[in-house]
Amino acid sequence: MxxxxxxxxxxxxxxxxxxxxxxxxxxxxxxxxxxxxxxxxxxxxxxxxxxxxxxxxxxxxxxxxxxxxxxxxxxxxxxxxxxxxxxxxxxxxxxxxxxxxxxxxxxxxxxxxxxxxxxxxxVDYQELNVLLNGILKTQLLVDMPPNELNTNRFVQEAKDLVAKLNNEHVSIKVIEGEELKSKFGGIYNVGKAAVEPPRLVVLSYLPPSEKTICLVGKGIVYDSGGLSIKATLFMCGMKHDMGGAASVLASFESIVTQKVQKKVYALLCLAENAVSSKSLRNDDIITMYSGKTVEVNNTDAEGRLVLSDGVAYCSQNLKPDLIVDIATLTGAQLITTGLKHAAILTPSEKTEQFVIKCGKDSGDLVYPILYAPEILLDNFKSKVADLKNSVKDRMNAQCSCAGIFIEQHLGDYKGEWCHVDIAGKCKLIVGPASHEDRGTGYGASLLYEIVKQY
Ligand SMILES: [Zn+2]
Structure with missing residues (x-):
């Protein structure tokens, strides 16, 4: 301790x-x-x-x-x-x-x-204490095994936090069941085969402020790969696939505790990518919250499906100035920006510089990756739907492609957006989110800093 x-x-x-x-x-x-x-x-x-x-x-x-x-x-x-x-x-x-x-x-x-x-x-001891708790809480959630931290428990963690914060500006909404099934094709289909159902949790902190920021976290409580099942070696450690959502929840606590005067929505896209007769299949075509259709060609590329629904919900309903999504999304992140720097993707150079600064100030370092949707979108071409969910060519800026897939679901959103890839984890590779079989607590400090400085 x-x-x-x-x-x-x-x-x-x-x-x-x-x-x-x-x-x-x-x-x-x-x-x-x-x-x-x-x-x-x-x-x-x-x-x-x-x-x-x-x-x-x-x-x-x-x-x-x-x-x-x-x-x-x-x-x-x-x-x-x-x-x-x-x-x-x-x-x-x-x-x-x-x-x-x-x-x-x-x-x-x-x-x-x-x-x-x-x-x-x-030294601001109060702030350091809050940040320390954010790091340890993120790590704790990441380290919890999937038989403890299933989607039900994750929702309960969010509800418990709201009760603990006891703040008049804080509330929680959980989207599940029929509502999720009818509108959120990404989250619902990824999580529908699991015993514990998928959810979209929307935490709100709405103090008087001109600025609104949405934080969207990938919360795959376990990623077996689905029907595109992972080999044992690559499946071990996949409890870490909710590291983005963990950092969103932990940073929300830090932001409210520190009374940062910004309107903040924290979205947890929660699902277990499981295998059963109800699993999402390769070749299925699903309709996302954005209205776009996706032909599934890799059920293991599920993170972008749940995140796309999350960011689309923000852009359509919450009037944000800035959306940040954060996810253990691609193994390619490791090849792109290494073990210590998360990869960031954004259309705006100004946003890019801002997030780099927040990374340096918080200690959760980031480095920008190629943004060129006009070239990279070709990777997701489908003959029968608007997009496929996995790239045609793995040697063509894969880490950027995953983020650009998510961007397709922002619709006519005019605000700023930044995608943060904190990498995958398996026996062979580790990234910013985890190291030597442990979570690192990455992300909570970065998101706190982004909200504080925005
Ligand atoms: Zn996966």
Whole structure:
């Protein structure tokens, strides 16, 4: 368990790229990157890393993560992050994912970890606490197995949050059953084969404000691939396929708790992509919320189907200035922007720069990908419907294509839109949303920052 607090523990570690002053305080002369001393029977370590970064990183959090993994697993400890700026602290905060909450182990060490900061700038502890909770909550939901976190439980999590927030501007609407079936062809068809039914959850936070932002999360609580079933190796870890919806729910909590003065709708597109005699088939043609028809050629490309209904609902009903959808959408994201940066796709250069800035400020980094629908749309051509759901050519900017499919459902929407791909997860590959079989808590801080700065 990790919390933001200064507490006296047997073990203390300072982490930063410039520990000169701290080391002087303890009369440590060594300049090696990792030094430990005994001070009044207390072990104190100093991890000073070389923060050589290019323009797309702020802090080498990868080095911090590596070091944290080597620390004793059974000891209570105090971690002090030492940085010059609040932005650097924010960038280092996601390393708390190394102390996950979820476990079903019946034995093993229990430890308490306290986190505190040494910073030349003013540190907003209230905000950091809220962000810490957002990261840990996202990670907890991602780590929960699908036999616990099914669609019913996810809806309950959202309802419980609304009750907990107890805010006059907050409400919740759950679209399900006949209404979902008759209008939301994407969400309904993807989830119809599962025991627990699909839902669209719409959380609203509507304080007085001129600006309205919609956050739309992919919430596939389990992705077997459907009839285009995944091989075992690729199916393990697919509980993580709701990482987008988890970050939307967690950021909603952060936004309301911090009383950010923007109108916010948080949409959770919840479904289990299961196999049964009722499954969506390849060759089926479905009608989406946008009115567009889709010939299914890969039931494992289901994320774009549920998200498209989500963004179409926003554009038609909620009058947003900005729609952000976030999803563990494609394995191709990893090839495109790597393990640490989520891929962002948007028609607007201004929106692109804005989201990059929010990524840098929050520590949930992003990098833009090719936006060229005039060329890429050809990938989804169908002889019998408006679109197919999976690309013709996997070697043609696949990550961009998935986002461009979603854009087709925005209709005549004139506001801004940004698609965030936080990647898929399987035994072989990991992305921003998960690492070494654990959620990273990616997304909650990014979405909070986008809403705060918009
Ligand atoms: Zn899939």
């Amino acid at each position: 990790i919390s933001i607090k200064s507490e006296n523990t047997d073990y203390l570690i300072y982490i930063g790229y410039n520990l000169t002053e701290i080391k002087q305080k303890y009369a440590v002369k060594s300049t090696s990157s990792f030094v430990s001393i005994l001070n009044d029977n207390k072990q104190i370590s100093f991890f000073e890393f070389e923060n050589k970064v290019s323009r797309n990183l702020i802090i080498r959090t990868d080095l911090i993560n590596e070091k944290i993994k080597q620390l004793p697993k059974d000891q209570n400890m105090q971690i002090m992050l030492v940085f010059d700026t609040y932005q650097e602290i924010r960038n280092a905060l996601p390393v708390v994912y190394n102390f996950p909450i979820y476990s079903k182990k019946t034995s093993g060490p229990q430890r308490k970890v306290y986190l505190d900061f040494v910073c030349k700038e003013k």
